[in-house]
Amino acid sequence: MAAFGNGGYGYSSGSDGEDEEEGPEGYRKGGYHAARPGDRFAGGRFVAQRKLGWGNFSTVWLAYDTLLKRFVALKIQKSARDYAHAALHEIELLSAVAKGDPTNSKCVVQLLDHFKHSGPNGQHICLVTEFLGDSLLRLIRYNRNKGIGLSRVREICRSVLVGLDYLHRELGIIHTDLKPENVLLVSTINPSKDPVRSGFTPILERPVGNQYGGKVTSFSEKMLKIRARRAVAKISLRRVSLGGVGAEVEKERSLDGISMKCKIVDFGNACWADQRLAGEIQTREYRAPEVIIGSVYSYSADMWSFACMVFELATGDMLFAPKNCQGCNEDEDHLALMMETLGKMPKKIASSGTHSKVYFDRHGDLKRIRRLKFWPLERVLVERYNFTETDANGFADFLRPILDFTPENRPTAAECLKHAWLN
Template sequence: MEAKSEHRKHFSGESSQSSNNQLLYPNFLDQASEQEESAEYRKGGYHPVHIGDQYHGRYYVIRKLGFGSYSTVWLCWDQKDKHFVALKILKSASIYTNIAYEEIKILRIINGADPRDPNRYRTVRLLNDFKITGVNGQHIGLVFEVTGCNLSKLLLQSNGRGLPLANVRTIVKQVLEGLEYLHSKCKIVHGDLKPENLLICVKEDYNTKLASEVAKIYRFGIKLPASMVANAPLRRMSSLKIKRANKRRISSFKWQLKLIMDTIEDNKKAAPSVMNTSNSPSPSTSWSSDEKPELNPAFVNSEMEVKIADLGLACRIGGPLYETIQTRPYRSLEVLLGAEYDTSADIWSTACLTFELATGHDLFALECGETYPDENHLAQIIELLGDIPKKIVQSGTKSHLLFNKQNKLCHIEQLHPSSLEDKLRKKYDWSVRDAQEFAAFLLPMLQFDVNKRATASECLKHQWLKLNKSL
């Protein structure tokens, strides 16, 4: 992406779907997923991947894990290092290639900023990157450690009630640890924090289970489900040629898969600890293939590991910045006003996603198609947090479009103030104590003045995050 001017091209999480992909589903989330659009397998679009393909001389494709608005993701076996990886292949159009290059720069900074800091593992790790030349153009391939489903999927399981507060504390503490590293050690603004960009960790044995499912399907001569393969249009070949080609491919794949499974068994016997490659600070709490359904963290207290993902909108402090960042419900006040932003914008987003994890609803409930979306967003902020000081309002380049000379919104007059504590008690039926403690944690993260807003380090010291120890 071109970044010669002070601001990069406008590219927010709202106008372009997040690049995070619907990855693995731990047992409690196993379900059929939607398919990528077949029509997007064209010049500038997706690369047609086939089960059994090999990339970069080492990554052997086993099955599809999911897809995003500009990429597909595949479970692969790394034939060099002998472990599973997730291969993300982006569409070939230049806009996606440029985004990938920017993300690669950011991920390399994260990998190398402080190798001794365990908090660097709170962000997904880029293991490799390379180019793929295919029928639809040149694509970028990004190799990551394999992760699980995103927290948005987990929230869906809660049926709009949110997660247990103990689980919310566990998740938010890890997010803040990741942000502390990004902000302090890397000077990086993530720019798009939301549940979709927080991924649950899984253990290597879960990846083995995914590969085993493919082996079982082939063993019984059953066609692979659509969710495991590319939704690419069929090649124009005679039915006989297709059958012969498929037979050869299946035969080769079965043989390769057996070698992989044999290698896994040998590794288990030689050194059981080798099988866990999540590199999480506490690998023992990552999701395993034998987790029982009743341990669904959408309903019961459960130790879990999450990682921050999707750094497509990330930028470095002191470098070129995007004009607009953050998906709408998580967008900070300064970004709405068109004012300068820094790492504190991520803290505002963290407050919003914390509220969503705890209640199942957005902190600021915004609808598509509104006549004055920014004003409506600001109106809800004012209702919850009070009037925005004129000095802060006037710091933004968009302020004259949103506020009049009396420091009132241009088009919205009727406001209905309600404190965060009252909102939690009246709308979500929280106890007085829970509401007070939760509000005390969130409000410093929602300070209008970015210089007074709590930092990730300060948030980590808050008493609310320590309540799990007393349970």
């Protein structure tokens, strides 16, 4: 899955960097629209500049709005009926978001326009949003998965909680897929990637022969370049790990001067609280326990995902990364990991879902994973991530109530904003 989830609005292409492509097989009837720099949309108003990324549902382009003279993100949905239906659902939600936030201060991406575009592969619904920066996933990886520091984490928390409070309390929307890929910084990490800060002159005509920087690049040439880059990277890493002659030490990366203001994006899976989606929601590692056991979910499921994401920002690692184990599946491993960190799930909750009997016995214990190794959150922060006792206790004090197994006990976004740790 790309950094866009279902095709969001970020800057980052592929899952993280330039080494993943959507592949030519997606460009057929019902699939992606093959846009090129200089292509015009909406009667000529929006001009494609360069591709920012892609998702399972769409590609996203940097575009120039010739009417308002500004850069925007243009999301071009695949044309098949299911994708068009998903795009209309997203437009409905984002229109409500924009209508309730005329000052653009609620930390949720702003929909600026939407229209249909006809191409060789069918009719594509297009969404135009404000241009934003890199995803929090890109930020985590940019900092080499080392954790970005608690003061930066607090800043990001404030933005995300303002966005969640707006979605939950004012609009009645559950995002259902909150994760680092779906929160974007307002500006790019690298100023040269920002069209305004880098002084990029907009392309207003299609380059002759569709040239990129003076030469035509085919898909196969691009893949060869990507493979060559990967091979060089592997050799460099081998040198580092061997520590032999010519060993290269990774350079420290500074986060100074990078704004941590951010916005929630990608509403492809979001729903109204009174029209919940059937079936499973949320990306695996950020999935709430009530979703795994097939119980009722609400806004508090987003809060669980938020806490998982915040832990990842602070440490560089996922809080829960379940896998299939001998004699158990990913769901069971996930529930076991939760209980090892947070304590035993209350029997009332364990037995409340449609899948409860699959995982739990009548005492509320896991059927197939009998021996849990308890390692509480504070101790994990101190012993694995070298937090001071003070930092670990303060941070865990903020996170633990949000990671309550009982969904209605979790604090709301508004309540979290008042927590001492944030202030």
